[in-house]
Amino acid sequence: MLNRLWVRNFRNLSEQIIDFKPGVTVIVGDNNQGKTNLLEAVYCSAAGRPIQGERFSDLVNYHADSGVFAMEIGITNGGRIRIYRDFDRAGVKRPVLDGKGLSQKDISGHIDVVYWSAEIIRSFQESADYRRDLLDEICKKSNLAYEKLIRSYARVLSQRNAALKSGSAVLVELYTPTLIELSLKITDLRRSVLSEVFDTVNHYVPLLPLDGVGELEPILAIKRIDSNKYIKSMADVLMECSAKEYALGYTTVGAHRDDFDVLVGNRSVIQFFSRGVCRVLAVLINLSALELWGGGEL
Amino acid sequence: MLNPISPLVEQLVKLPGVGQKSAQRLAFFILSMPVKDVEQFSTVIRDVRNRVTYCQQCFNLTLEPLCAICSNPKRDAFRLCVVADPKDIFSIERTLEFDGIYHVLGGLISPLDGVTPESIRISELIYRLRSGDFKEVVLAVNPTIEGEATVLYLASILKTFSVRLTKLAYGLPIGGDLEYADELTLQRAVAARITIE
Numbered sequence: 001m002l003n004r005l006w007v008r009n010f011r012n013l014s015e016q017i018i019d020f021k022p023g024v025t026v027i028v029g030d031n032n033q034g035k036t037n038l039l040e041a042v043y044c045s046a047a048g049r050p051i052q053g054e055r056f057s058d059l060v061n062y063h064a065d066s067g068v069f070a071m072e073i074g075i076t077n078g079g080r081i082r083i084y085r086d087f088d089r090a091g092v093k094r095p096v097l098d099g100k101g102l103s104q105k106d107i108s109g110h111i112d113v114v115y116w117s118a119e120i121i122r123s124f125q126e127s128a129d130y131r132r133d134l135l136d137e138i139c140k141k142s143n144l145a146y147e148k149l150i151r152s153y154a155r156v157l158s159q160r161n162a163a164l165k166s167g168s169a170v171l172v173e174l175y176t177p178t179l180i181e182l183s184l185k186i187t188d189l190r191r192s193v194l195s196e197v198f199d200t201v202n203h204y205v206p207l208l209p210l211d212g213v214g215e216l217e218p219i220l221a222i223k224r225i226d227s228n229k230y231i232k233s234m235a236d237v238l239m240e241c242s243a244k245e246y247a248l249g250y251t252t253v254g255a256h257r258d259d260f261d262v263l264v265g266n267r268s269v270i271q272f273f274s275r276g277v278c279r280v281l282a283v284l285i286n287l288s289a290l291e292l293w294g295g296g297e298l
Numbered sequence: 299m300l301n302p303i304s305p306l307v308e309q310l311v312k313l314p315g316v317g318q319k320s321a322q323r324l325a326f327f328i329l330s331m332p333v334k335d336v337e338q339f340s341t342v343i344r345d346v347r348n349r350v351t352y353c354q355q356c357f358n359l360t361l362e363p364l365c366a367i368c369s370n371p372k373r374d375a376f377r378l379c380v381v382a383d384p385k386d387i388f389s390i391e392r393t394l395e396f397d398g399i400y401h402v403l404g405g406l407i408s409p410l411d412g413v414t415p416e417s418i419r420i421s422e423l424i425y426r427l428r429s430g431d432f433k434e435v436v437l438a439v440n441p442t443i444e445g446e447a448t449v450l451y452l453a454s455i456l457k458t459f460s461v462r463l464t465k466l467a468y469g470l471p472i473g474g475d476l477e478y479a480d481e482l483t484l485q486r487a488v489a490a491r492i493t494i495e
Contacts, residue, residue, distance in 0.1 A: 145481030
């Protein structure tokens with residue numbers, strides 16, 4: 001657990017040292033005093049990266065060029081470790097423990113941090129990008145190979161898009177089989193992870209006073225591809241879209257266009273239920289993933 | 299005032315993997331070397347750069363028209379190993395497992411970097427296959443996205459030749475641990491498992 005946090009020049013926090021007690025910590029303060037910034041600082045110092053959509057160039061205090069995160073974490077054997085890292089507008093430096101460089105993996109084993117704010121509802125409101133990001137975050141937790149899979153997919157996609165822009169059918173065809181193979185792997189993994197998450201979500205739904213929400217069923221919407229015959233179907237759709245893809249210069253189907261929806265009966269939660277229900281659902285999905293792969297209990 | 303070592307630092311940062319700080323450290327080291335050693339160092343750089351050319355047959359690095367491998371009569375001239383770069387020949391030669399000859403493509407197909415089948419030495423490979431009597435062609439390129447695409451392209455081109463076409467196996471590192479193997483590698487290793495004789 002987090003024992004102590006020291007943060008300097010992070011947004012409006014010029015310098016803060018906070019000692020945390022065991023149990024839940026509630027931070028209370030007037031508007032514009034830096035409550036959210038403090039939460040973000042905890043996330044950044046543990047995860048080594050800004051929260052989604054933010055950049056380090058915006059996180060350094062206006063009057064400074066660089067800052068510091070440091071944290072003391074209590075570890076399971078009763079000991080504690082201290083992690084220190086500098087950051088500037090370009091990014092965050094490697095974490096250091098007692099003067100020795102650490103990798104992010106060394107830290108992740110000791111502290112698991114998830115950042116939620118009112119924006120969590122974005123995953124059920126705005127573009128599919130937010131839902132894909134949410135899926136990616138969860139899949140990364142559940143499967144160590146997922147990140148590598150996503151990186152390989154992004155590389156094939158870039159190569160195929162470059163080939164489409166060059167107009168060479170021979171080159172496009174070279175990258176199509178790998179695109180389909182990786183797309184299938186990613187989609188399969190996403191589907192099984194979603195189904196596991198919703199088994200847990202459904203376990204908690206009856207405990208909450210949510211009007212009209214019964215059994216929830218996640219649906220992974222695979223754009224224009226028949227999921228039962230994925231390889232054949234994706235190859236057919238790519239063939240069908242060929243002229244359009246050459247004109248646009250990018251690939252229009254594949255795992256990068258996956259999306260998901262949640263159904264109650266036959267009704268989409270996103271379309272038919274209130275913002276409140278969507279927000280509760282977003283929290284439940286995140287909590288369930290944490291319970292399944294983050295080592296905690298709800 | 300101009301820093302007296304900055305011209306040297308400017309040259310050293312051009313080397314791969316050398317940043318400003320490393321370049322400065324190397325520059326100070328060069329200054330501490332005896333003049334004789336520095337002269338020998340610079341002469342060797344110039345000489346190697348001027349004298350090393352590509353082998354006329356396989357495009358490996360060589361000082362003669364033909365490289366040491368192509369001109370060695372003991373090599374099996376019926377087996378050809380296709381690699382992306384001359385440095386890959388050094389890696390394969392260290393294994394002492396392959397006694398055939400090589401063909402260096404000079405890159406891998408990558409539309410992102412503007413590398414097409416026409417810009418690497420595929421036509422030279424086809425010419426060699428037509429004019430030689432090869433029994434086997436081994437495709438020994440990196441198992442990357444670009445490597446796979448190049449293998450796919452070569453496989454489609456070379457299927458018209460009556461040669462045994464092989465590629466390097468994917469698998470587990472010797473002394474590795476199944477528990478720590480990355481899943482993609484493990485998946486390939488399971489798919490390409492071999493029968494125990």
